[in-house]
Amino acid sequence: MLIDPRTDSRALGLYVHFPWCIKKCPYCDFNSHPLKETTDQAAYLEALLSDWQHQYDILGQKRLAETPSENFTSIFFGGGTPSLFKPDHLHRLMREIPHREAETTLEVNPGSTEYFRFEDYQAAGINRLSIGAQSFSNTQLAALGRVHQMHETLQAFERARHAGFDNINFDLMWGLPGQTVTGALADLQQAIALSPEHISWYQLTIEAKTEFARRPPLLPKDGFLQDIEAAGLALLADAGFERYEVSAFAKPDRQCKHNLTYWSFADYLGIGAGAHGKISVDDRILRTQRPSQPRLYQQDPKTIAPAQVNPEQRGLEFMMNALRLIDGVEQSIFEERTHMPWHSIETVWQELVTQGLVAADRCATTPLGLRYLDSVLERLL
Ligand SMILES: C[S@@+](CC[C@H](N)C(=O)[O-])C[C@H]1O[C@@H](n2cnc3c(N)ncnc32)[C@H](O)[C@@H]1O
Ligand code: SF4
The missing domain is CATH 1.10.10 (Arc Repressor Mutant, subunit A)
Structure with missing residues (x-):
């Protein structure tokens, strides 16, 4: 039984962070670091397993016992680029985590598909994919410093469908450098034509300490941004994608359960470098945060000092x-x-x-x- 985190406080999510990418994108302030040949994924897996076991003992076990199936409602592998995490490692981790009936999402960068087979993800228990398309224009993808081109997104989507994934999201961004209303709509039209179950449509923001903050690109003026937003919202609605959150659009019953957990202030655990968690214990609300630097995290994945959120x-x-x-x-x-x-x-x-x-x-x-x-x-x- 899938429970709805908006109405059922027994819902419990799990976030798992993978902190590496092929290359850092100039707009991104997520906790991600360039993957090196020396990056030891096996050591990271060990750290995740200890982190998981420890959080399970001190927080998770009791909360999981209160959920209807003693399983997580949702699990989300985010990054970074978790599609660079070796499928065997993912498999190993999933064997430890109660995930029966959970919506289990993995973020996929279309430029990373040589590292895995979608069938392996299915076998590991992943049942939802979030593909980082960003745009379907190769010019925009280059301006965004992406490692992939449009045809790789199309290929990733087709392969995912072929492997049996029936719950797929596209991440798209709008308000891109030099973008016109026509350009932004063309991105949405291409996404809609593929008929995914979900589209996340984010306005590009310039985040502090990123390459774009140091060397800002020329973004569309406010008037154009309003026009892009209005036209995009109308197009998504016409195509049957219901807006259920500021930037999230879904076909009926395909809202992302995991993100609903955050947006409705339900509980979740977070494992991996920089991961956050929020958990209610009696009438207290505790927040957890793991060290952001993968090296520091791996040195000590167990020490955790939950902080209380004051009233x-x-x-x-x-x-x-x-x-x-x-x-x-x-x-x-x-x-x-x-x-x-x-x-x-x-x-x-x-x-x-x-x-x-x-x-x-x-x-x-x-x-x-x-x-x-x-x-x-x-x-x-
Ligand atoms: C952790 S990333 C997703 C997966 C994967 N790393 C990738 O980029 O393909 C989450 C999403 O946040 C969005 N995002 C990241 N930085 C952003 C920014 N500065 N403004 C708007 N959206 C942003 C992108 O659409 C991105 O796909
Ligand atoms: S691939 Fe995704 S997480 Fe990595 S730097 Fe680019 S946007 Fe950020």
Whole structure:
């Protein structure tokens, strides 16, 4: 039985981080490092196994026992480029992790397909893929410093389907250097033509300490960005992709369970370099974070010092996530997951209702509130 993290607080996710890529992309601030010939994947696997075992003992076992099937609801292998992780290692890890009935996603960079066979992923228990297409224009892919070209994305998708994957996401970015409305729509049209189950459509942001922050590319002006967004949203809706979060679009019943876990402030464990976790223990909320540097992580994958989220922070953290969901969540979920009474925010909520920014009967924004989400969050602070 697949449980919905938006409504069922017994849901439990697991995030597994793989911190290496073939090459660092100039826009990316994820915890990723260039893979070297000397990178010892077997040692990383050992670290993941110890990290897993330790977190299972101190946090996971009790929480898993409370889930309906004593299994994770979702598992997400993210990166970095987890499709560089040797399939044998993935297999070994999956043997340890209770994953029956879990939505189990692996991020795939289309430029890494020589390292694995999709059939091996199926055999390991992966049942959802997230393919980092980014764009279907070779010019844009070059400007983004990607290691792949468009034909490799098409090939990866075809091979994945051939191997039996029936739940596939494309990551696409928009607002790319020099991009026009036509260019952005062409990317979406190509993705839609392939008929994936899910599309993540992210606006390119310039992140501090990245190559793009040091040497900023020329991005489309605000007016163009608004035009791209409006046209893209209409195209996705026409094609039957329902927007359920700011940047996430899905065919019916194909929302990403794992991301819903984050957005509805449900619980998850995180293993691997730099991975975060969030877990409720009685009326406390604990956060875990592993060392970001793979070397430091591997030296000591077990030491973990969960930090308590204080009550003032809980409400805001909850809202920062839940209000990204187009339908939000029930107000009772706020109480259940923050351990704070709804009436603690009632006065300001009512003001926002009067201004047409949030819903009266749910913890959700209106379309206007979604457009001014930052201001809504500031008011709730
Ligand atoms: C960890 S990466 C995914 C997988 C894989 N590493 C890849 O790039 O193919 C997650 C996604 O975040 C998006 N992303 C990364 N940096 C971004 C940025 N600065 N602005 C917008 N989206 C970004 C990209 O679409 C990327 O595929
Ligand atoms: S491949 Fe993905 S994780 Fe790696 S640097 Fe590029 S965007 Fe970031």
